[in-house]
Amino acid sequence: MLEWLEGAPHAVLLQRSGTLYLFVNAAHIACMGLLIGAIVSLDLRMLGGFRTVPFPVIGPFLSRMAGGGLVLAMLTGFWLFSVKPTEYAANPAFLIKLGVIGLGVVNALWLHAGQHWPKALSDTPMPRAARAHAVASLLIWLGAVLAGRWIGFL
Numbered sequence: 001m002l003e004w005l006e007g008a009p010h011a012v013l014l015q016r017s018g019t020l021y022l023f024v025n026a027a028h029i030a031c032m033g034l035l036i037g038a039i040v041s042l043d044l045r046m047l048g049g050f051r052t053v054p055f056p057v058i059g060p061f062l063s064r065m066a067g068g069g070l071v072l073a074m075l076t077g078f079w080l081f082s083v084k085p086t087e088y089a090a091n092p093a094f095l096i097k098l099g100v101i102g103l104g105v106v107n108a109l110w111l112h113a114g115q116h117w118p119k120a121l122s123d124t125p126m127p128r129a130a131r132a133h134a135v136a137s138l139l140i141w142l143g144a145v146l147a148g149r150w151i152g153f154l
Contacts, residue, residue, distance in 0.1 A: 002085040011082035021083070028076035032145075035069030038062045039104075039141050046126055046134035056121045063112070070105070093154050097147035104140040107133055 005011060014021050042062035045055055081088050088094045111117055116130040 002089055005082050005085045008082060010079060011085075014079060014083050021080075024076055024079050028073060028080055031069050031073035031076055032148075033069075035066055035073050036141055036145065038065035038069055039137060042066060043134040043138045046120065046130055048126070054123075055126070056123065059121055063108075066108070088151075091151055091154050093147050093150035097144055097151065100140060100144040100147055104137065104144060107136050107140060111137075 014024060039062075041050075042059065044050065045053065045058060045062070050058075111130065111133040114129075116127050116133065119127045120130040
């Protein structure tokens with residue numbers, strides 16, 4: 001299946017065009033910036049930073065921005081992956097990155113699906129469990145960035 005993906009038209013197009021690869025790679029980095037920027041801002045606000053900005057106003061916006069950044073980063077990342085899927089699938093750092101991203105998504109879904117997100121959006125103090133999700137999120141996404149940078153060194 002990985003060999004098929006590597007020979008797919010979208011992968012071949014990227015393999016043959018250094019310029020297109022450059023633009024897709026730049027788009028992937030920009031999407032990761034959107035994702036990480038929104039997540040860090042959201043988590044820091046949940047931990048008590050930026051108190052002048054009401055969480056019920058900024059929280060949903062940052063959450064949607066992070067979700068959009070994640071979807072776009074996954075799309076551009078898949079396109080980049082398709083250039084050398086066999087090589088990436090054998091790279092431990094890439095596999096760790098995927099696992100850590102999965103943890104980040106599970107953490108976000110757990111926060112949003114549980115009772116803590118609605119409580120966080122009220123004007124009451126930030127629930128302790130929501131703050132714990134924010135700390136976990138900061139650590140998880142830092143791990144994803146580090147694993148992503150590590151890919152090129154293995």
